[in-house]
Amino acid sequence: MGTDNFIEKLASQFGQSATVKNVYGEPVHSGNKTIIPVAQIAYGCGGGYEQGKKKLNQLKEPINTTDDTMEEGAGGGGGMYAKAKGVYEITPTCTRFIPASGHKILVTGLLIGFVLRGLFSRK
Template structure:
C-alpha cells in the first residue's frame, strides 16, 4: 500500500458516514445516533544511499505511514412527526473529572491567597 492510498482511505474513514449511524425507526419516532469522530494520518518517504562507512552502504529506500481514529458518542437526533430534537450524551466520568480539576484549582488558589496574606 502506498502513501496516497493510505491518505485516500483515511479521508474516506473520516466522513459523515462515520458520524451519523443508521436511523432507528420505532412507530412514529426516528432516532439517528451521532458521534464525534477525529482522525488523522501521516506518512514518510526516503530514497538514496546510506552515508559512507555504514555496513549497509548503497542501500536506500524507506517509507512509513501512520493512522489514528477516535470516535465518541455525542448524542442522538430524535424525530417525532414534524418535531426534531437533540439529545446529548451525558458522560458522568467526564463531569466528575471536570469537578475534580475545578476543586483542585480552587484549593490551590485558596492556599496561595492564604500564603500571600501572611506576608
C-alpha cells in the same frame, strides 16, 4: 515507490472507515419516531519516504565509496477517534437533540449539593 500514492491510499482508507454509520449504525425507525446517532469523529494519518546513498556506518567511517547502490525506506501510520455526542429524535411534532453525556447535569447537581450543604451546616 511514490509518497503521494501511499499517503492518498492511507487517507482514503481512513476516510471510508471514519463514518457515524460504521461506528454507531444506521438511523433507527420506530413508529412515527426516527433516532439518528451523532458522533464526533477525527482521524489523522502521516507517512514518509526517503531514498539515497548509504554514507556512514555506526563508526562514522565511509562504507564502500565505489558502490552506488541506493537505499530507501518508508513508513506510515494513523489513528481514528470516535465519541458519541448524542442522538436526534425526530417525531411528526418536533425534533430534539438528546446529548449522550450527562456531565452538565452531574456538575450542576454537585454544585447545588455543595451550596445546600453550606447553607444547612452553618451554626
